[in-house]
Structures are given as structure tokens and as C-alpha cells.
Amino acid sequence: MVIDGTKCVSCRMCATFCPTGAIAKFDDADGTLGVTHTPGDCVKCGSCRDVCPSDAITLLDAVPASWLTGGNRHRYVMTLRPVSLTDNPHQILDTFRLDFNGDIFER
Ligand code: SF4
Ligand code: SF4
Structure with missing residues (x-):
């Protein structure tokens, strides 16, 4: 997966919901933050x-073999920005309802 930095709002939900840990958050001592992506750990679950x-993430159909075998880890430095969920404030819940056939309930 690749992240379009012009669209990313730095919420890091992608790391929170990555089931394999391929996406991981980092917070450096100097305040730099973002995520890393390790293609070799990615199962392209979406x-x-x-x-x-x-809509900042694209899943590539093909990647260089060296990304998978070479232990590559891509680092995405992010800048905190406000996110607007006015179109659908329940977007994350709705996504998981689709993934789990509706068996997700809001408290
Ligand atoms: S790519 Fe950026 S905007 Fe999208 S979930 Fe990850 S941190 Fe959030
Ligand atoms: S597509 Fe890859 S990086 Fe994205 S959530 Fe799934 S395993 Fe993680």
C-alpha cells in the first residue's frame, strides 16, 4: 500500500486497524510522527x-520483489491536520459493518 501525502490527514487509523502490523505508528523523540509500512508483512486485506x-491509500497490484524479500520498510512522515467527517461521521463504523456482515453495534 502507498499513502498519498497530499490527501492524508494523519489520523493513523490505518495503523490501528492493520491486522498484521504491517503498518506501525512511530513517534520520534524530536516530535516527528507518522507510520511505517513493511510490504513483506502486508497481506493486501484492504x-x-x-x-x-x-481516501489516501492505494493498494498496488504489483510491487518489486525486493520490497518483499529485502525487509523494506517505508516511512511516511505526517503532519497533524483536522479531519472533516461531515460527509459521513460514521464512516469507520460503516466500514466495519460491511467487513463483519453487520455484526457491529454502536454504544
Ligand atoms: S493514510 Fe493518513 S488519513 Fe488515511 S488512515 Fe492512514 S493516517 Fe489516516
Ligand atoms: S492491506 Fe496490508 S497494510 Fe493494509 S491493513 Fe491489510 S495488511 Fe495492513
Whole structure:
């Protein structure tokens, strides 16, 4: 997966919902934050793309073999920005309702 930095709002929900840990948050001592992506740990499940509130994630159909075998880890530095969920404030819940056939309930 690749992140379009012009669309990303730095919520890091992609890391929260990545089931394999391929996407991981980092917070450096100097205040730099973002996520890393390890292609070799990615199973292309699509959760990151589906949960992303700003449509910033693309899943590639093909990647260089070296990304998978070379232990590559891509680092995405992010800047905190406000996110607007006015179109659908329940986007994340709705995504998981689709993934789990509706068996998700809001408290
Ligand atoms: S879920 Fe989308 S907007 Fe949020 S940090 Fe990941 S790529 Fe950026
Ligand atoms: S496609 Fe799935 S496994 Fe790969 S980075 Fe996204 S959430 Fe993680």
C-alpha cells in the first residue's frame, strides 16, 4: 500500500486497524510522527484503505520483489491536520459493518 501525502490527514487509523502490523505508528523523540509500512508483512486485506477517512491509500497490484524479500520498510512522515467527517461521521463504523456482515453495534 502507498499513502498519498497530499490527501492524508494523519489520523493513523490505518495503523490501528492493520491486522498484521504491517503498518506501525512511530513517534520520534524530536516530535516527528507518522507510520511505517513493511510490504513483506502486508497481506493486501484492504482494511487500511477501507478505514482511511480521506481516501489516501492505494493498494498496488504489483510491487518489486525486493520490497518483499529485502525487509523494506517505508516511512511516511505526517503532519497533524483536522479531519472533516461531515460527509459521513460514521464512516469507520460503516466500514466495519460491511467487513463483519453487520455484526457491529454502536454504544
Ligand atoms: S488512515 Fe488515511 S488519513 Fe489516516 S493516517 Fe492512514 S493514510 Fe493518513
Ligand atoms: S492491506 Fe491489510 S495488511 Fe496490508 S497494510 Fe493494509 S491493513 Fe495492513
